Amino acid sequence: QVQLVESGGGLVQAGGSLRLSCAASGSIFSISAMGWYRQAPGKQRELVARITSVGSTNYADSVKGRFTISRDNAKNTVYLQMNSLQSEDTAVYYCNVNGVRLTSRGFERNDYWGQGTQVTVSS
DSSP, rough: EEEEEEEOOOOEETTEEEEEEEEEEESSSEEEEEEEEEEEESSOOEEEEEETTTOOOEOOOOGGTTTTEEEEGGGGGGEEEESSSSGGEEEEEEEEEEEEEEEEEEEEEEEEEOOOEEEEEEO
């Protein structure tokens, strides 16, 4: 079993900041890419930011220059620093981890998802 525990969401005024964290634990052998997605009401889930195992990053155009993704490989944790938040950033944010797990059938690669954390930006 692999567990992803997210924290850091909440209510913030426009222009404010929040920092999301997501820690992976359990029977995960190795992690490659880690990322954050979000889903606003009535909209599809979209990629916010992603970081590879060697630190390469990519961002949605809407968050470039405002959000920063980082990771601590020793802690299997990914972070999302969100600055200059706007009402359009209001959504449920989901952590995603692509990793390898050792099972009875051998090594298996899968995508794992967190439970989601609500971010609400008031204007």
